[in-house]
Amino acid sequence: MSETSETEKTPFTLTERARIESEVAQILSHASFRNSARCSKLLRFLVDGAVRDEPSSLKERLIGHQLFGRATDYDTGSDPVVRNTASEVRKRLAQYYQAANESSGVRIGLNPGSYVPEINLDTPEATAEAAPQTDVARSLPISLGVWAKSPRPLHRLRWQQLLVEVAFAGALIALVLTGWRSFRARNAVRAFWGPVFQSNQDTVICIGYMRRRLETPSSATDMPTVAVPDAASYAAISALLDTHGMHSRLIAANLATYPDLMGRNAVLLGAFNNPWTLRLSSALRYKVGRSDEGSNHRGAWIEDSVSKDHKRWTIPWVAEYKDWTVDYAIAGRVHNPATGELTYFAAGAGKYATEAAGTFLTQERYLRMLPLAVNDPKINVEVVLKVDVVNATAGPPQLMAVSTW
Numbered sequence: 001m002s003e004t005s006e007t008e009k010t011p012f013t014l015t016e017r018a019r020i021e022s023e024v025a026q027i028l029s030h031a032s033f034r035n036s037a038r039c040s041k042l043l044r045f046l047v048d049g050a051v052r053d054e055p056s057s058l059k060e061r062l063i064g065h066q067l068f069g070r071a072t073d074y075d076t077g078s079d080p081v082v083r084n085t086a087s088e089v090r091k092r093l094a095q096y097y098q099a100a101n102e103s104s105g106v107r108i109g110l111n112p113g114s115y116v117p118e119i120n121l122d123t124p125e126a127t128a129e130a131a132p133q134t135d136v137a138r139s140l141p142i143s144l145g146v147w148a149k150s151p152r153p154l155h156r157l158r159w160q161q162l163l164v165e166v167a168f169a170g171a172l173i174a175l176v177l178t179g180w181r182s183f184r185a186r187n188a189v190r191a192f193w194g195p196v197f198q199s200n201q202d203t204v205i206c207i208g209y210m211r212r213r214l215e216t217p218s219s220a221t222d223m224p225t226v227a228v229p230d231a232a233s234y235a236a237i238s239a240l241l242d243t244h245g246m247h248s249r250l251i252a253a254n255l256a257t258y259p260d261l262m263g264r265n266a267v268l269l270g271a272f273n274n275p276w277t278l279r280l281s282s283a284l285r286y287k288v289g290r291s292d293e294g295s296n297h298r299g300a301w302i303e304d305s306v307s308k309d310h311k312r313w314t315i316p317w318v319a320e321y322k323d324w325t326v327d328y329a330i331a332g333r334v335h336n337p338a339t340g341e342l343t344y345f346a347a348g349a350g351k352y353a354t355e356a357a358g359t360f361l362t363q364e365r366y367l368r369m370l371p372l373a374v375n376d377p378k379i380n381v382e383v384v385l386k387v388d389v390v391n392a393t394a395g396p397p398q399l400m401a402v403s404t405w
Contacts (some may be wrong), residue, residue: 012054017123019053023106030099031094031398035388039065039089042082046089046117047108050252058115084116095399182365186366191375192333195342196265202247204261205232208270208277208354209254226252229394230270231344233358237267240362253277261339270304270354271330271347272300280343285403286330286384288349300349302328302384304401313384313400316352322392329353329397331361332382333374348387356387356397369399380405 012020024047027033028040045067049057060082068081068358076082090110097107109118182338196203210225226234234250241248248267251260261276268277271288281287289311290300299317303310313328327350336343346357358392359368360383374381384401387394 003033012051012119016174017051019104019106019121020047020108020119023104023336025107027093027096027102031396032095032099035398036092037091038068038085038089042085043089043093043108043117044217046110046115047119050117050119054364055116060115061117079279082115084109087261095369098371119154146323146389164290171299177242188375189240189362192361192370193244193344195377196241196344197244197246199265201264202249203241204256204264204266205234205237205248205250206256206261206266206268206274206363207231207250207251210272210273211254227270227273227351227354229348229352229355230273232355233269236358236362237269237344237346263340265341266336266343268343268345268347269358272351274347277345277347278347280334280336281347284330284332284334284382286382286401288330288347290349300328302349304329313349313386321351324350324352324392327353327356327387327389327394328386328400329357329387330382332380332387334380334382335378352389352394353385353387353397356394357385360385360397360399366397366399370402371404373404 004184021315027043032041032328033043045063046058049055056062057360059076060076061070061072064074064076064079064082065072065360068085070079074287077291083132093110097315103122104121107120109120111118190197207226208230211228238250239387253270253276256276268274268280271277271281278288285305287303287305288300289303300315301311302313304312314329315324315326318324327348329346329348331346333342333344335341344356344361346361347358348355350355368382370381373379382403383399386398388398389395
């Protein structure tokens with residue numbers, strides 16, 4: 001009896017609570033959350049409070065005390081840990097639902113300025129199990145078999161028939177739109193690289209070069225010396241072009257000239273080892289930055305020219321590359337007014353992330369994370385990627401930010 005009484009106080013039934021719990025588990029297993037313990041803890045805490053219908057527990061100071069170990073009277077103004085984490089949760093939820101291939105019927109959101117999550121559930125299909133129907137009929141708001149049970153006035157039947165026809169047409173339109181969105185998502189690679197695939201010219205791939213330790217002049221006959229991650233990125237992109245019957249021409253950044261890029265689609269690989277990438281990205285929202293002023297102040301980062309925190313994604317400087325734990329990259333596709341064609345780029349702030357950026361730009365599952373607007377070849381897009389590094393090995397790319405224009 002006590003369990004039933006407690007259940008009745010919640011705004012959700014046991015079945016609905018199970019569906020919500022399943023959705024939370026699915027969200028937390030996604031790449032956008034599984035690498036952030038703080039965001040995962042906060043999302044589960046907020047959803048649990050909403051399911052238990054305890055809005056009083058979802059206050060900033062109380063959350064900071066119970067979840068993040070702050071004092072009961074701590075100053076939320078000087079310690080915005082809850083607000084910052086909630087903002088990050090909001091972004092990661094948007095990334096999750098943007099990348100989700102199928103809807104579970106449950107959607108969890110977090111509105112700005114609130115710690116009470118918005119939980120939306122669609123009508124469960126269980127209500128239609130008593131009368132088996134087709135999939136289209138189950139999507140209608142009213143069961144078609146109800147009207148045969150008792151005679152109705154003719155004018156009421158006509159109105160009901162009209163409602164059914166309208167609902168049926170709406171269901172068909174929804175199915176068509178869903179299928180179209182799914183088709184576009186499945187062809188993310190073709191959409192992103194479409195202008196290159198349709199071009200009649202070779203694509204120039206300009207790869208960063210490693211500076212020589214000895215000050216010896218380079219010449220056109222020298223073999224380019226490149227970093228392994230840059231070479232891996234080149235291999236992924238050239239293989240993609242080759243798969244679609246496109247030819248590419250590799251040129252080292254230190255040997256590339258303006259005529260080499262003029263009037264051609266180009267791919268720029270590398271950041272600080274590729275002056276062409278630095279020149280292109282200097283006008284973009286996100287760009288790489290670094291400091292070489294003394295061993296105690298060295299570092300690299302991704303700048304955000306719009307944010308007040310310009311060094312938004314910083315790499316903790318470690319002298320030995322093998323001891324790095326994280327790296328960041330920028331990548332994207334922009335119309336280059338200097339060349340008159342599209343320029344694609346994959347540029348790591350450190351030595352590891354260029355390879356991850358190349359992976360992001362060539363694999364369907366990552367390009368699906370981008371807004372559908374980028375399927376329009378006229379749209380420019382730039383992304384910020386994070387890479388976790390373990391034992392000098394880079395993990396998969398994680399999407400941190402997207403800018404389109």
